[in-house]
Amino acid sequence: MSFVEKALQAFPGQVVEKRLLQEARFHRVPRFVVEYLLAKAGGGPEAVEKVRRLLEERYVGSGHQEWLKDQLLRKGRLVLIDRLEVKVDLTTASYQARLPSLGEYTADVDPSLPERYPGVLYGLWGTLELSYEAGTGRVRVRQFIPFQASLVSLDPFLRGRAAFSEEEWTDFLLASVGLNPEGLTPRQKLLYLARIAPLVEPNLHLMELGPRQTGKTYLLRNLSPEAHVISGGKVSPAVLYYDLRARKPGLIPTYQVLVFDEVAHTAWEDPSILSILKDYMESGQFSRGGRSLTAEASLVFLGNTDWPEPPLTRVLPLGLKGDTAFLDRIHGLLPGHEFPKISPDLLYQGPGLVVDYLSAALKRLRPLSFDPDLELPQGLTQRDVRAVRKWVSALLKLLYPNRDWPESRVKPLTELALELRERVYCEMSYYNREEFPPRGPCPPKPGSAPIIPVEGISWEELSSLLDKAYVPLFRALQEAGLPPPTEGPEDVPTPHGEMIQSLARWGTKRLFPKGSGGEGLEVEPDTPVERIWAFLGI
Secondary structure: OOHHHHHHHHOOOOEEEHHHHHOHHHHHOOHHHHHHHHHHOOOOHHHHHHHHHHHHHHOOOOOOHHHHHHHHHHHOEEEEEEEEEEEEEOOOOEEEEEOHHHOOOOEEEOOHHHHHOHHHHOOEEEEEEEEEEOOOOEEEEEEEEEOOOOOOOOHHHHHHHOOOOHHHHHHHHHHHOOEOOOOOOHHHHHHHHHHHHHHOOOOOOEEEEEOOOOOOOHHHHHHOOOEEEEEEEEOOHHHHOEEOOOOEEOHHHHOOEEEEEEEEEEEOOOHHHHHHHHHHHHHOEEEEOOEEEEOOOEEEEEEEOOOOOOOHHHHOOOOOOOOHHHHOOOOEEEEHHHOOOOOHHHEOOOEEEOHHHHHHHHHHHOOOOOOOOOOOOOOOOHHHHHHHHHHHHHHHHHHOOOOOOOHHHHHHHHHHHHHHHHHHHHHHHHHOOOOOOOOOOOOOOOOOOOOOOOOOOOHHHHHHHOOHHHHHHHHHHHHOOOOOOOEOOOEEEOOOOOEEEOOEEEOOEEEEEOOOOOOOEEEOOOOOHHHHHHHHOO
């Protein structure tokens, strides 16, 4: 059975040819809207003409408000496809709708609409019916049907997943979000899945800082209406948490994922914003105006930098840069420099799941707990452990939603989770080495776990015990990020029964002066640091 046949059989009615989205007129509306309409129209090449005609008839867009008002005046009624955003007017105790196609002119809305669809308070795409009331001279939203797929049960999605191997499923997931899996390494594929992990795992907070044009916002912006993007500008407690005047929840309690794009250009000077933010990132709760609220939104911080080495967070704005309390609440830092730039070759043209259907499935997976037994290194903090468990849970939900993962897959996913968290630790260590002493190379090597000595000798004490000729070598080891040794100089017997003195010991591995004949690595004051790293297996 071919890949296409397998996809169509596993997910009947939920597969669309991604090349169909290349129609020029489709670029005016979000991807999930187009795919929703294409799937409703059959999902094949014949659907393109139907959706093109539908958009020509019903999507007006901004800049045509006078024509739209003219049509309402003449016909009294219009059916549109548009983004509906509802504002609350406390002075008149009413609800007003804003549509890009109406410009500054507002329409009246029944109070029951935001009660049925809370997302309209921040904007939802859908089909709506407008009517003109001659007696009042007002326009009213009579009906609104949002473009949102809903799953009564996960069973059809789980049955569809069972038809694929892990490799096939990984490629199918990436294809479904519009990425061509051909040419990507297994590691790059996992990193792309890590980008969409916040959609499937509540309160998973990540940061990605890397080059431009790698599609940092592309996946989340186009995959789900449950993700909201803030692009630069000033944020306020009313917008993020709770608007006390309008008495409505902010963005964090409303959306599943909140993306801070171009975070370097976002203003965070208000101390109250940061204190509430850190409280929320730690506990999932926050207080505002005497109200306590609980939310599950995952926060994603995105920014641009051409520098691949720590500290990448030097590009963060005032208020966030150097704040280790904030960074410690970030569960993972994605290596942005490992993502290829978006190009025509990277965009997938074949069959994939309708993104709105995939988004609905991820939403159903979100509250579930995937918590396998993990083998973690000693010495991790509670925040380290929590971050690693969240990453592993998210990746297992994406790859094995049936909970049928082989035990052999848990270890490499755990190693990736440890690496992403260790990248955060490296940033914190740069800003405060006393509180976060180096515990491995920065940035960490892929697949390596941090080396965290439970007990050991400090670098300062070691320097006082060493021959002065070796002090510069060990200072270079410290500056390179090597953790302090388990023990300093020790008397050690040789195979011939003679007693010699070592320089230092990490676990069972010792360094000896050149020519001493000890069982370990013999070093000179000018021995390359890289050679010692390799010997210690770090």
